[in-house]
Amino acid sequence: MNIPDKSKNRIVDGSRIIIEAMARAGADAFIGYPITPANLLYSYSSQRMPIMLAAPDEITTLQWMSGLAVAGHIPVTATSFPGFALMIESINMAYMMELPMVIILVQRLGPATGTATCGAQGDLTLLRGMISGGHPLPVLCTSSYEDCWTLSAKAVEIAVKLRTPVILLTSKEEVMTQKSFDLTKLHKIEPIRQHYYNSDEPYKPYKPIELIPEFLPVGQKKHQVRLTASTHNQAGILMNTDEEAIANTVRLEEKVKKYLPEYTFYDYHTQSGAKNLVIAFGITAGAAKDAVAALNSMGIITDLLIPKTMIPTPEKYISIISKYQKAVVAEENINNQFSDMIFGTNKPSNHRFVAGIGKMITPQQIIKEVQS
């Protein structure tokens, strides 16, 4: 048996990995307002980010971030539901203006202020419906420290490439838990370079190439830049509901969906003959890994799907789930939000659920449901 080399292990939390990854990927500003359980992300940013400012509230946070993005920066913030709720209108603004930024949402138990120090997975449905018009914005969910590294960098990359806010979804249990981890296992992150429009032709801030308009910050002296959160034409002029303006709004949805294959991330562990599938994301993925390992050692052949790209939902998840006699979805909420998001009220007959709030879903709960 190979003895794993643990000589490089360090004790680290997910917050540290997330902020370091984002900084290396090119995020250069953190604006925030402290909130439990996102405070470590805030304090690490104060050490790591070239620009770090404390905003007086979460609406200001998102507005300052938008201003920074308008000026050519790649801003990041971290919050939890109470702060996120205040940000939503401004995230809609950034979505409409097509501004790159990353919002780290650390889930905690709600509703409202709920329990600040208790983890949860209750915000997925909110994220799916948070843009007026039902348009999707990219949501990536971390389920391991490797994800904290890789997906954080990807979130920055997608935000810049697609010119859109991106949500990195995590939980109190991931960003506040100290864990031994070998940081040398992490791959090198190359910083994303913002590509700016450089033609001599007049600049149209919303004229797309392959659905994505080229970016140009304000302040440069070559071209006028017009950005707006109201329904607008390609020149960035408010246009009520004329054909070009409506096409521009439709493009926002098409853009996020078209490039989904470039940011579809999931783990799928398969074995021949498996009739059961366990599906878990985020903080419940750890329990699912242990449960599946235990089931397989008992001879109950079980596969594991860990979705990481949550929104838009890759079609691939549906085809995977449909292969099994039994698909057990484990989430730390009481309303099966992941399953609801994919199947609505028309859930396949193979679906089973492990649900609960107030404490982490355990491997034993998942094992019991697979065995039932």
Added chain:
Amino acid sequence: MTTFLNTNTLPFCKGCGHDLIARNTAKAVENLGIDILDIIAVTDIGCHGIIDKALNCHTVHGLHGRSSALGAGITIGLNDPSKKVLVFVGDGGATIGLQHIMEAARLNLNMTVIVHNNFLYGMTGGQSSGLTPTGFATTTSADGNPFTGYDLCAMVHAAGANYVSRIIGIGDISPTIQKALTIKGFSMVEVMEICPSYGVKLNPKRKFAEIVEASGKPLGEWTRDRLPFEFPKSRKTTDLFEKLAKVNIANTSKLNKPVSIVLSGSAGEGVQLAAGTLTKAALREGLEITQKGSYPVTVGVGFSTAEINLSPSEINFHGIDIPDYAVITSTDGLAHSRKRIEAMTSGILFIDKSLPIPNTGAKVEVVDFRSIGARDSSLYSIFVFAKLTNLVSVDSLVATIVDEGKADKLPLEKILKALESL
């Protein structure tokens, strides 16, 4: 057409003060000879906000009330005093976004805000705003506004703005706008106007000058001389991985299965420090660890609990339902962990001798943890735990403390002496 405006036909009602502000801003910009693409105009929601399509500078049109915050973000992002961030906002926007104006003034950001104060919400039907003067009739206060409007200039000046001015929107107001644009730091001009569609019609017998006077808000300018905020051009940043303490790891642990430990005591008695020492010692011995803390939001009072997992292999699930070991050093800790202890059907409970022993299936070890002093009781408890379980060695605990340079700060000798007498 001017350098600033791309049309002579502005989209405002006849007689609207917004038209006057736009044309006088154009005049001020021309007088100053500012390169038009050095100006970033940020407009709010409201009648005034539709001006942006008539502007030749960069334009950003955002949400209702948030233009001052959006403009602040642009100012911070550009970090270049040669750029002019010019925010247009109405009295409605100033009301909903009051905090944003105050914050930009407090930071003394290099930007100019022009408040189009026509005493009501024009775009939505003439309702009262936070700046509507007492007695002024609006569609929501037909008998006259019963409340006092904010003295926006006094508030913003008090918040720290370098220049604040209140003027009447009649005649040539370009000198005031011009002055505001040359200020280093935050400047605001509140222009009092009267909305021709609602204000005039709802207050038919009143003269504009009389309304302004009756508002009790003085015209004038208020200045101060503070350094404007500029972000340092380069700021020292730290690689977050380089700060992590290096640990000398030797694969000496004999542990062959995962174990879970709950350490519970009182705030101020070193529970989290003790837990950190235990996990670092375990790391030294080649174990995988997880550690998390639980305590009230008021961190200095009540219970303090640490949940620890130690394992020879990777830990995926780090929740602890029923622990293998519980270490309880105080009444607070016992109260917080009592249910878990009662659910234990095996394992060991280490409990301070002053505490009642709960009903539990765990083996019970009673120890006088607090004899070392309440402040160090948790640290002492993990030494006792190490000695009696051998899950982690006492030597590794000592080495962890020494390597971290804490040997002089913690009562190591006293703890080791007490340990000998166990």
